[in-house]
Amino acid sequence: MSELNETVLVTGGAGYIGSHTCVELLQSGRKVIVLDNLSNASKASIEAVEQITQKKLPIIEGDIRDRVALDQVFSKNSISSVLHFAGLKAVGESNEFPLKYYDNNVNGTLNLIESMTAHDCKTLVFSSSATVYGIPEKMPLTEDSDVGAINPYGRTKLLVEEMLKDLYAADPEWRVSLLRYFNPVGAHASGEIGEDPNDIPNNLLPFISQVAVGRLDKLQVFGDDYDTADGTGVRDYIHVVDLARGHLAALDYLEPAPKLGIHNLGTGQGYSVLEAVNAFEQASGRSIPYEVSARRPGDAATSYADPTKAREELNWQAKYDLQKMCEDAWRWQSKHPMGYGS
C-alpha cells in the first residue's frame, strides 16, 4: 500500500479521538504528523502515544486557520492524506459563542482544504457527527435519514459536509470520507490516554467516571420520562478504539479510487443512561449516586446507528461492548484521576 511510505497529517491529533487514532496509525506502520493548537489538549497525550507505540509522533503546534502554518506543513512533508479532527465540540458553548464555532470548524476546514488543494493532497477523512440527524424520528439512523442540526455546533458539521460534497462534485479527483460518529467513550486499554474534559463534563460517561473517582458528588440523570424502556435517554456508545480503527478502514476505502463516502460509525446497539450507570458500577466496583432532574433541552429520547453501510463498504465494525468501554474508561480515570494533569 502506497500510503505506508507517506505521511498522514492528523489535525487535532492531541485530542481525545485523534490521539487514539494516532496509536492505530503508528501501529499500522504509517508515518504520522499531528497539527494541534492545544486549545483543548496537552502534549502529554502525544508523549503517552509515543510511550504506547514506542514510535515518534511529531507535533506541530499550530492552528488550522493559519494558512502559512498549513502551507509549511504540506511543503516540508510528503502528506498523502489528512485525518481532520481539529474543531470545537461543546454544544452549549456553541449556542453562546456561535461565531467561534463557525470560525474554528467551518473557516478552519475551508482553510485546510484550500491548502490541501494548493499542495495537491486530495484525501480527507472528516470527523462528522450523529448530531447532523437533529432530533430523529425513526431508528435506527441510516446515512439516508433526514439531516437537520438543532444547534450551531451541529450546523458547522452539516456545513462542512455540504462544502466537501460541493468540492467533490467540482473536482472528482478528491477522496473524501465523512464519518458520522455516534457517542465515543472509553479509553485505550493501557489506561495511558483517554478523555480529559477541561471543565465539568457535559457528556455522560466522563461525568460518571468523575463521580466514580470522587471528583464529582453525583450524576444528574436528565429525565426519566422518555419513551424508552426505563424512561432515560438511549444512545449508541462506541469504544474510542473501535472508532479510531474506523479511520484506518476509511483510508483503505479511499485508496483504490477517488470517491466521497458517508458512513455512520456506531455499534447499532443503544443503551440507556441507567444501563450505562450500572455497567460503570460493575466495571469500577464503585457506586454511582444519581438523582433524576429535568430533561436537557435539545436531547433526543433515542439515537442509534444502522452500522450496515460501514460494515459493507468500509469492511469495519465495532468489536467492543459497553462493559469493555466502562472498564477501559475506568482504567484511565483511576490511573489518572485528574486526567493529563495527574
Ligand code: NAD
Ligand atoms: P477534542 O477536543 O479532544 O479534540 C479536538 C482537538 O482539536 C483538540 O486537541 C484541540 O486542541 C484541537 N483543535 C481545536 N481547534 C483547533 C484549531 N483551530 N487548530 C488546530 N487544532 C485545533 O475532541 P474529540 O472528542 O477528540 O473530537 C474530535 C473531532 O470529532 C471533533 O471535530 C468533534 O467535533 C468530532 N466529534 C466528537 C464527538 C465526541 O463525542 N467526542 C462526537 C462526534 C464528533
Ligand code: UFG
Ligand atoms: N446525560 C445525563 N446526565 C449527564 C449527561 C448526559 O443524563 O450529566 C444523558 C443525556 O440526557 C443523554 C445521554 O446521557 O440521554 C447521553 O448524553 P451525552 O451528552 O453523553 O451525549 P449526546 O448524545 O447528548 O451528545 C454527544 C455529543 C454531541 C454529539 C452526539 C452524537 O455531546 O456533540 O453525542 O455524536 F453530537
